[in-house]
Amino acid sequence: MKKNILLFSLWIIFTSCNEKKEQPIKVQRHKIEFSKKVVNQLMQLPLHCVETEYPNKLSQVIGDKTYLKTPKELHPTFYGCFDWHSSVHGHWSLVKLLKDNPDLEKFSEVIALLKKNISKENILTEITYFDDKYNKNYERTYGWSWLLKLALELHTWQNKDARILEENLQPLTDLIVAKYIEFLPKLNYPIRVGTHTNTAFGLVFAYDYAKETNNIDLWKVISKRAKYFYKNDVDCPMKWEPSGTDFLSPCLEEAALMKRVLNKVAFKNWLQYFLPDLFDKNYELEVGIVSDRTDGHLVHLDGLNFSRAWCLNEIARDLPELNHLKKNANTHINYSLPNLIEDSYEGGHWLASFAIYALDSQ
Numbered sequence: 001m002k003k004n005i006l007l008f009s010l011w012i013i014f015t016s017c018n019e020k021k022e023q024p025i026k027v028q029r030h031k032i033e034f035s036k037k038v039v040n041q042l043m044q045l046p047l048h049c050v051e052t053e054y055p056n057k058l059s060q061v062i063g064d065k066t067y068l069k070t071p072k073e074l075h076p077t078f079y080g081c082f083d084w085h086s087s088v089h090g091h092w093s094l095v096k097l098l099k100d101n102p103d104l105e106k107f108s109e110v111i112a113l114l115k116k117n118i119s120k121e122n123i124l125t126e127i128t129y130f131d132d133k134y135n136k137n138y139e140r141t142y143g144w145s146w147l148l149k150l151a152l153e154l155h156t157w158q159n160k161d162a163r164i165l166e167e168n169l170q171p172l173t174d175l176i177v178a179k180y181i182e183f184l185p186k187l188n189y190p191i192r193v194g195t196h197t198n199t200a201f202g203l204v205f206a207y208d209y210a211k212e213t214n215n216i217d218l219w220k221v222i223s224k225r226a227k228y229f230y231k232n233d234v235d236c237p238m239k240w241e242p243s244g245t246d247f248l249s250p251c252l253e254e255a256a257l258m259k260r261v262l263n264k265v266a267f268k269n270w271l272q273y274f275l276p277d278l279f280d281k282n283y284e285l286e287v288g289i290v291s292d293r294t295d296g297h298l299v300h301l302d303g304l305n306f307s308r309a310w311c312l313n314e315i316a317r318d319l320p321e322l323n324h325l326k327k328n329a330n331t332h333i334n335y336s337l338p339n340l341i342e343d344s345y346e347g348g349h350w351l352a353s354f355a356i357y358a359l360d361s362q
Contacts, residue, residue, distance in 0.1 A: 039100075082349045092149050127172055235274070288302070
């Protein structure tokens with residue numbers, strides 16, 4: 001018996017000594033240029049998917065057999081890119097890239113595509129879906145957030161075709177604004193996850209829309225609920241992040257929201273209690289490591305790297321003592337971007353949007 005125990009102990013020691021230790025991922029920390037080459041590569045991803053109807057994840061509640069329709073019948077605007085919200089931010093990607101790069105070769109082609117999809121008739125059908133009694137909460141609040149992001153991009157684009165698209169989209173935009181105003185006062189507790197239903201992320205784009213369009217009612221309800229949810233938060237556990245399939249950082253998304261709703265002095269004071277480690281000039285946040293880019297859930301971590309980057313850049317903006325966070329943001333972009341623009345894999349239908357927003361945040 002003693003001999004067996006000794007042999008087992010020696011085996012444990014031997015295997016422990018020979019076990020490979022994970023080495024930290026070393027990634028360049030330089031700023032990536034949003035070059036014309038990168039723009040064209042990123043443009044191909046939403047172009048490839050916004051009119052690709054299948055495969056498709058509808059996520060609908062079926063009231064009876066009459067609900068069984070094709071994705072395009074149910075969502076004539078946002079039927080592509082695997083699911084509704086990915087199609088919405090795929091359209092946002094196209095608008096954003098055209099807006100910032102009016103000399104793109106495919107400019108006229110993409111404008112025509114946008115006008116075909118975002119037509120008055122199509123948008124009215126989209127509204128019909130949200131009016132159904134079984135689907136009133138459809139895409140709450142992730143898809144809602146991206147819809148207002150798309151609306152804001154059109155609103156701030158000084159272009160005659162953008163005015164047409166904004167006007168066509170407006171009824172759905174107004175519906176989503178009304179849904180936010182109705183829903184937020186009833187939400188007693190924020191949702192603190194790293195995926196679609198994260199409350200902080202759901203409020204960020206909606207807040208930007210409200211502020212830019214001077215929608216006082218929406219601005220007030222978001223500001224009030226954000227402070228109610230988060231103002232007293234301290235010591236957010238960044239060490240617990242990420243979970244295995246996160247594409248959002250609960251801690252950083254919350255900080256990015258509070259940066260918007262608090263003044264500069266109040267935000268800095270709040271952040272020193274909420275994420276005190278960020279003020280350490282040697283602070284390093286390890287990237288989310290993707291083990292298999294053919295797995296639709298594991299590849300979420302590339303999205304996490306992009307969303308962390310835009311949050312870090314937002315948090316550091318106008319605060320010189322946090323400039324070192326921008327290098328952390330660059331590290332995250334540099335890890336995930338090459339895999340996105342050089343390969344075709346499971347994140348292609350949505351990750352371009354995350355990459356574009358991250359690059360734009362630099």
